Amino acid sequence: MAERKLLAGQAVRRLRRRAGLTQAAMAEMLAVSPSYLNLIERNHRPLSASLLVRMAEQFDLDPRTLAAGEPGGGAVAIRRRLADPLFADLExxxxxxxxxxxAAPGGAEAFARAFDRLGGAGSDTAATGGDDPLALVRQEVERWQNHFADLDQQAEMLADDLRLVGADLYGAMVERLRVKHGLSIRVLPVDVMPDALRRLDLHARQLQLSEALDAPGRVFAVAFHLGLIEARTEIEALARGAGFADRVAERLFRRHLASYFAGAIVMPYARFLRACxxxxxxxxxxxxxFGMGYEQVAHRLTTLQRVGMRGLPFFMIRLDRAGQVSKRFAGASGSVLATAAGRCPLWQVHGVFDRPGATQVQVIELEDGARWVTMQRVVSSQGWGGEPVGxxxxxGVEVARAGSLAAVRGVxxxxxxxxxxxxxRACFRPDCRQRSLPPVGRSLSINERERGVPALRFAGD
Incomplete structure (x- = not known):
């Protein structure tokens, strides 16, 4: 059987330099010649499956990082950026x-970073600008692939300590806050806390929770504040290391890290992965x-990248009825479905609002042939009064890795x-009946004597 091969020269070079090795030293470790390794790093030779296995063994490497580490996210992501009107005349x-x-992977990566920093149409920051704090935090989270090993390890040790106190995690956390940190928990009526779900009152030494919070929400709120206290050193170090010039972005990142820690307390890494x-x-x-909501469990799935103990590389996205994205985590999946500025109405994630409570499973295929299994469901937001919000x-996960999923049995x-x-605007499929606009850089092709099945056709069909 022919070995599967890929060009991953830049990723191999980055791995070698991170390990502080010369080409000769790395070649010796991999049992290949220095000249052959040089050709691989210059993308003049593909990286074979057998050599990929040896690299994984020698460097405790997740092979998926090499495939996901293509310059600029790969050809599809580069083409998406080139669909910007700025490049329309270049074709x-x-x-x-x-x-x-x-030929020039470094140049392609430099182009992608500059384009994304400027907030071009194909980038995650396009809608809000390159200095948007939410986009800046997303970029930092994705730089870590949404896995913070030190936080995970500390949260797991804390979870083990809490289990020694009692089987009731909520009660154990409440007791730890009271005894170790001098904070009591008080649940208050909605009319007392009309605009807040949780509040830390340092004067009264109370963590105040709204009665509107359901049971998982109360557990998560207590875990969040426990993380702010007990993981303060680690959270501050990560926030400083991010180097945000924007104070709002720094605070948002701290909040993400505290939420990450809370999820890791409630769903400790090893136990959660075994259950998965x-x-x-x-x-x-x-x-x-684990007594958590669907969204919290889905988010946790994107974090399972501990060295030597990795889970499946899921991505996650959260959007409203208008298609506006409020959460997106590509994690180790590297999926453009999470990071792209645009989405397709044929993806069922846009249609689940008509089927509340049901999980829809869909196999989708992108233009480059990449196939994904996606699962989507509507969840209600925490709140009260007024119109219901969901x-x-x-x-999702790559089809090639989805065979063990309970959701795809029979699929x-x-x-x-x-x-x-x-x-x-970034899709070049000529036969899509759902098309609303031509791709950027392509003009509409109109024939008054004929009406094709797709309502819109564009030059180059």
Whole structure:
């Protein structure tokens, strides 16, 4: 059987330099010649599966990081950026992008970073600008692939200590706050806390919780504040290391880290991963076992990247009925479905609002042939009064890694998939009936004597 191969020269070079090795030293460790390794680093030779296995053994490497580490996110991501109107007159085709990535991966990566920093149309920061604090925090979280090993380890040790106190995690955390930190918990009526779900009153030495919080919400709120206190040193170090010039971004990042710590207390890494693997990543079962909501469990799935103990690389996205994204984590999946500025209406994550409480499973295929299994469900936001508010939660994993999922039992993963794009302006599929706009840089093609099945056709079909 032919070995699967990929070009990953830049990722290999980055790994070697991080390990402080010369080409000769690394070549010796991998049992190849220095000249052959040099060709690999220059993308003149592919990285074979057998050599990839040796690298994983020698450097405790997750092989997925090499495939995900393509310059600029790979050809599809580069083409998405080149769909910006700024480049419309250049008409750069797919073959040119492939040649650029192979010949000058460093230049392609530099272009991608500069484009994203300026907030171009294909970037995550396009809608709000390159200095948007939410986008800055997302970039920092993705730099860590949403896995903070020190926080996870400390939270797991704390969770073990809490289990010694009693089986009731909420009660154990309340007792620890009272005894060790001098904080009591007080649940207050909605009319006393009309605009807040939790509040730390240092004068009264109370953590005040609204009665509107459900049981998982109360557990998470207590875990959050316990993390702010007990993981303060680690959180501050990570926040300083991010080097944010924007104070709001720094505070948002601290909040993300405290939430991360809270999730790691309630769903300790080793126990949660064992439960995932034993249940086939059954989110309903995981909710019941750990007493958390669907969104909290889905978020935790994106963090399972401990060295030597990795889970499946999921991505997660949360959006409202208008398609506005309020959470996105690509994690180790590297999925453009989480990071792209646009999305496709054929992706069922936009249609689950019509089926509250049900999880929809869909096999989708992107323009580059990448196939993903996605699961989507609507969750209600915490609140009271007024119109009900909900969000669609979408998570996904590559089809090649999805065989063990409980959700795909009976699903033909090798069968037909729904072809989708990353929004009409970045999608070049010519036969889409759902198309609303032509791709950026392509003009509409109008024939008064004929009306095709797709309502809109564009030049180059």
């Amino acid at each position: 750069v085709d797919r073959s040119e992008v492939d040649e650029w990535l192979a 693997e034993g249940s086939g990543y059954d989110l309903d079962l995981l909710q019941r076992r 969000f669609a939660i979408g998570i 033909d993963l090798a069968g037909p998939a729904t072809p989708i794009g990353l929004g009409c």
